[in-house]
Amino acid sequence: MSTSANIVDEFRQLASPEGSERMSYILSEFQERISKTNRLVLDRVLDMIEATDGDESLHLDMLSSHMSRCDPTHMEYFPWKNGYALFDGTYINSMDDYRYWYSTQDGLWSHPNTPDGLLDREHEKALQQFLERLQLAVEDNADETWFGDTSTFWELPAEYCELLRHVRAIGYENWDKQMFVPDINGVDLNNVENLALTPEELSDLTCTDGFDVVAGWTVGDNENGSCIFYILSRHSDQEEPWRWRIFVEANFPTNKIFDTLEEFLSWLSSADDWIDWEGVETSIAELHILCSSHGAQQQQASDQLINQPGGLGPMDSPQAYMSPGSSILAN
Numbered sequence: 001m002s003t004s005a006n007i008v009d010e011f012r013q014l015a016s017p018e019g020s021e022r023m024s025y026i027l028s029e030f031q032e033r034i035s036k037t038n039r040l041v042l043d044r045v046l047d048m049i050e051a052t053d054g055d056e057s058l059h060l061d062m063l064s065s066h067m068s069r070c071d072p073t074h075m076e077y078f079p080w081k082n083g084y085a086l087f088d089g090t091y092i093n094s095m096d097d098y099r100y101w102y103s104t105q106d107g108l109w110s111h112p113n114t115p116d117g118l119l120d121r122e123h124e125k126a127l128q129q130f131l132e133r134l135q136l137a138v139e140d141n142a143d144e145t146w147f148g149d150t151s152t153f154w155e156l157p158a159e160y161c162e163l164l165r166h167v168r169a170i171g172y173e174n175w176d177k178q179m180f181v182p183d184i185n186g187v188d189l190n191n192v193e194n195l196a197l198t199p200e201e202l203s204d205l206t207c208t209d210g211f212d213v214v215a216g217w218t219v220g221d222n223e224n225g226s227c228i229f230y231i232l233s234r235h236s237d238q239e240e241p242w243r244w245r246i247f248v249e250a251n252f253p254t255n256k257i258f259d260t261l262e263e264f265l266s267w268l269s270s271a272d273d274w275i276d277w278e279g280v281e282t283s284i285a286e287l288h289i290l291c292s293s294h295g296a297q298q299q300q301a302s303d304q305l306i307n308q309p310g311g312l313g314p315m316d317s318p319q320a321y322m323s324p325g326s327s328i329l330a331n
Contacts, residue, residue: 006241006242007154007232007241007242007243007244008241008242008243009155009157009158009243009244010260011157011158011159011162011260012155012157012158014158019158019162020162020165020166022162023159023162023163023165023166024166026261026262026265027108027163027166027167027265029265030107030108030170030265030266030268030269031106031107031108033266033269033270034106034107034172034268034269035104035105035106037269037270037271037272038102038104038105038106038107038173038175040272041173041175041176041271041272041275042099042102042173042175043099044277044280045066045175045176045280045284046063046095046098046099048280048281048284049062049063049066049095049284049287050095052284052285052288053288053292054288054292056094056095057080058288058291058292059095060080060093060094060095061077061078061079061080061291061294062284062287062288062291063080063095063098064078064079064080064081065077065078065079065287065290065291066177066283066284066287067175067177069177070224071180071224072177072178072180072224072251075283075286075287075290077290077291077294079291079294080093102173102175105173107170107171107172107173107268107269108167108170109167109168109169109170109171109186110167110168111123111167111168118165118166119165124165126187127164127165127187130187130192131156131161131164133192133193134156134192134195134196134217135155135156137192137193137195137196137217138156138196138215138216138217139154139215140196141196141197141198141215142196142198142199142214142215142232143199143214143215146214146215156230156244157230157244157261159260159261159262160219160230160244160261163184163261164186164187168186168187169183169184169185169186170183170184170265170268171183171184172268172271176271176275176276176277176280177280177283178275178276178279178280178283179226179250179251179252179274179275179276180222180224180226180250181222181226181248181250181268182220182221182222182226182227182228182250183220183222184219184220184228185219185220185221195217195218195219196215196216196217197216197217197218197229199213199214199215202215202216202229202231205229205247205249206249206255207229207247207248207249207255207256207257208231208233208247209255210235210236210237211231211233211234211235211236211245211257212233212234212235212236213231213232213233214232214233214242215231215232216229216230216231216232216233216247217229217230219246225249225250225251226248226249226250226251227248227249227250228246228247228248228249229246229247229248229249230244230245230246231244231245231246231247232244233245233247243259245257245258245259246258246260246261246263246264248264252274
């Protein structure tokens with residue numbers, strides 16, 4: 001393979017303060033856009049649920065079952081039970097509570113225990129060790145011919161390294177439950193060697209069709225067939241330098257390829273452009289049938305228990321003794 005030691009990395013051209021400021025701006029823009037998108041998506045999903053026949057109890061069961069989905073084709077009944085307590089003690093037991101609280105989510109998971117969300121000195125050292133180990137793992141799995149011909153020292157994409165200094169992860173809330181977009185995962189210090197892929201593995205991906213690829217690693221995996229990769233690549237039919245690109249391998253209408261993290265985040269925060277709303281409507285209709293059926297069965301069992309000789313009175317039913325806030329709601 002003919003190669004070039006020239007790897008395009010525009011972000012690395014920024015001076016240290018400029019790089020940090022640029023990443024802060026990119027993340028703030030993403031935070032603003034994704035917050036608006038989350039509100040729009042969540043409102044539309046809740047409107048669909050509330051438009052179905054039934055009371056709020058049924059709608060909460062539908063919401064709980066909808067949010068508990070972890071696979072595009074798998075649907076189970078998960079009753080709302082008796083409310084949820086969030087980590088800060090906030091109690092949610094209505095559609096309006098849910099709408100208000102979760103519409104504020106912005107997709108950014110900051111580093112803990114620091115006022116500005118940036119890394120403290122100890123975690124900065126741990127991150128640097130992680131990046132060094134990741135670079136070695138990527139090189140060990142990379143195309144030997146390419147790296148043999150590359151005389152200059154190479155580095156991981158600067159935008160990714162800077163990203164991890166600002167946040168530990170980025171994710172899409174996935175309230176539509178259709179695309180199952182994976183998150184950009186936080187630093188996993190115990191899994192570095194398993195992240196890097198060989199050129200053969202990278203070439204087998206659908207998203208890399210039309211590209212020469214020599215090195216890369218996984219930055220996000222939702223365990224349902226959707227993954228995010230950073231891959232050192234160039235178009236197969238063009239004379240151009242190599243560059244790190246973000247590739248998304250997923251069951252979308254079209255594969256997604258992004259030259260920069262900023263482009264990827266712009267796409268991720270524009271979910272209305274790619275949400276399968278017909279699929280959401282079908283899913284909500286199926287949920288209504290599923291939850292209505294389970295609700296009717298539970299009511300029938302409760303009525304039989306109350307009405308049988310020596311049975312419980314209405315105020316003695318098990319529901320009367322369920323304590324609020326019995327579980328943690330986490331998506």
